[in-house]
Amino acid sequence: GGICAVAAVDLGATSGRVMIGRVGDGVLELEQVARFPNGPVQRADGWHWDVEALWGHVREGLAEARRREPSIESVGIDSWAVDYGLLGPDGLLAEPFHYRDERTARGVDAVHAVVPFEELYRRNGLQFLPFNTLYQYAADPRVVDAEASLLIPDLLAARLTGRRVAERTNASTTGLLDVRTGEWDLALAEALGIPSSVLPPLVDPGETIGVAGSGAPGLPVVAVGSHDTASAIVAVPLSTPHAAYISCGTWGLVGLELSAPIVTDAARAANFTNEGGVDSRVRFLHNVTGLWLLSETVRAWSEHDGVPVDLPDLLAEAATVSTPARLFDADDPSLAAPGDMPARIAALLGMPEPRAEARAAFARVIVESIADAFARAVRTAGDLAGREVDVIHLVGGGALNALLCQATADRSGLPVLAGPVEATALGNVLVQARALGCFGGDASLDDLRQRVADAFPPRRFAPRP
Numbered sequence: 173g174g175i176c177a178v179a180a181v182d183l184g185a186t187s188g189r190v191m192i193g194r195v196g197d198g199v200l201e202l203e204q205v206a207r208f209p210n211g212p213v214q215r216a217d218g219w220h221w222d223v224e225a226l227w228g229h230v231r232e233g234l235a236e237a238r239r240r241e242p243s244i245e246s247v248g249i250d251s252w253a254v255d256y257g258l259l260g261p262d263g264l265l266a267e268p269f270h271y272r273d274e275r276t277a278r279g280v281d282a283v284h285a286v287v288p289f290e291e292l293y294r295r296n297g298l299q300f301l302p303f304n305t306l307y308q309y310a311a312d313p314r315v316v317d318a319e320a321s322l323l324i325p326d327l328l329a330a331r332l333t334g335r336r337v338a339e340r341t342n343a344s345t346t347g348l349l350d351v352r353t354g355e356w357d358l359a360l361a362e363a364l365g366i367p368s369s370v371l372p373p374l375v376d377p378g379e380t381i382g383v384a385g386s387g388a389p390g391l392p393v394v395a396v397g398s399h400d401t402a403s404a405i406v407a408v409p410l411s412t413p414h415a416a417y418i419s420c421g422t423w424g425l426v427g428l429e430l431s432a433p434i435v436t437d438a439a440r441a442a443n444f445t446n447e448g449g450v451d452s453r454v455r456f457l458h459n460v461t462g463l464w465l466l467s468e469t470v471r472a473w474s475e476h477d478g479v480p481v482d483l484p485d486l487l488a489e490a491a492t493v494s495t496p497a498r499l500f501d502a503d504d505p506s507l508a509a510p511g512d513m514p515a516r517i518a519a520l521l522g523m524p525e526p527r528a529e530a531r532a533a534f535a536r537v538i539v540e541s542i543a544d545a546f547a548r549a550v551r552t553a554g555d556l557a558g559r560e561v562d563v564i565h566l567v568g569g570g571a572l573n574a575l576l577c578q579a580t581a582d583r584s585g586l587p588v589l590a591g592p593v594e595a596t597a598l599g600n601v602l603v604q605a606r607a608l609g610c611f612g613g614d615a616s617l618d619d620l621r622q623r624v625a626d627a628f629p630p631r632r633f634a635p636r637p
């Protein structure tokens with residue numbers, strides 16, 4: 173058969189990229205066309221995303237992708253979750269906030285005063301994260317003036333196509349979807365003072381959102397798992413029915429794929445979430461603070477030194493020091509906001525900030541602390557779901573970090589199968605390709621994952637005693 177080509181836009185919290193995906197018989201390939209930095213930008217009223225810059229990069233990336241591969245048939249967009257842009261008649265009412273902006277704390281109190289967390293959890297099935305969209309709305313007076321609120325991938329899709337929709341996997345992270353029906357919980361929205369008119373019609377991965385005008389003229393925009401984690405889980409080459417996954421980038425999303433949500437008291441107490449997956453699967457997982465701890469630490473040291481500190485070099489050196497005796501809780505809320513990361517970690521460890529010669533040992537403590545939190549979350553997921561987990565698949569940028577993969581195997585006592593690194597972009601590509609009919613007939617998630625396993629055999633880390 174022939175080869176299908178699609179374009180995937182994948183925006184992460186620290187970088188974004190545009191890729192060409194090629195899919196056919198025995199073929200699954202990515203070609204990176206553009207890669208650009210992303211991150212929080214500080215404005216007078218707090219941390220924001222520079223969505224205009226992102227939009228510029230996306231447009232240029234798509235144009236370049238089509239120059240290189242004129243047969244591209246569609247485009248799919250994914251990004252981090254929860255953040256939104258409010259739209260009025262002339263476009264954005266304001267620059268979108270970054271979920272790490274502290275204003276959300278006010279929203280938490282306001283929401284819980286109306287609907288206690290226990291009840292929220294029963295309704296939306298989400299772990300408590302202070303930046304879940306419903307808390308952000310409660311801290312954002314402009315939501316009542318908006319015509320619509322669109323999550324980041326939907327915002328870009330609307331710029332391309334003119335259509336305002338809410339892709340369902342990402343919508344599940346707002347806190348306003350009913351965990352049982354997957355539909356907007358309009359009664360909850362009303363109780364919280366969020367006009368139902370701002371909540372756009374829901375679409376599922378695989379549906380065509382519309383055809384792009386300027387930006388990518390004539391190209392259909394296909395909904396994918398527009399929550400980056402939903403796309404990543406599509407491309408986890410799950411090797412056993414009892415496999416756990418860790419999607420490790422800025423965050424480490426640790427959990428299981430289920431066919432029905434778990435909203436028990438125990439799941440709530442363990443702060444496990446039931447996010448919506450592609451093909452109506454449930455992403456039962458816990459957010460562990462992931463590579464953010466390393467990237468923010470390296471950023472602080474680079475600023476301090478006035479020259480960039482190289483992360484791969486640092487990790488290579490960290491691998492040579494002995495396993496630290498003391499760890500910190502990677503989930504500690506004090507580590508969420510940008511800035512000052514080495515100082516905050518040192519405070520948790522009850523020690524002074526490391527001098528230059530102790531940086532590798534400090535990086536080792538960070539890696540081991542992340543691995544420890546990963547291992548605990550895998551255990552908890554298995555306990556809550558009544559599954560004997562037998563292997564961990566670690567995908568995303570973290571799969572490049574051999575020290576982290578080995579430490580996760582050692583601390584969990586389970587084999588870690590690392591890769592693919594570009595799981596999110598692959599999941600995006602595969603869902604588009606399936607929608608285009610490139611697989612001739614219907615392909616199940618198992619079929620898609622088999623293609624990933626064939627094209628990107630994972631690297632195995634066996635647990636050491």
Ligand code: LFR
Binds near residue numbers: 253271399
């Ligand atoms: C990962 C991710 C997580 C979400 C966090 C904030 O990139 O999408 O799944 O909890 O970012 O949106």
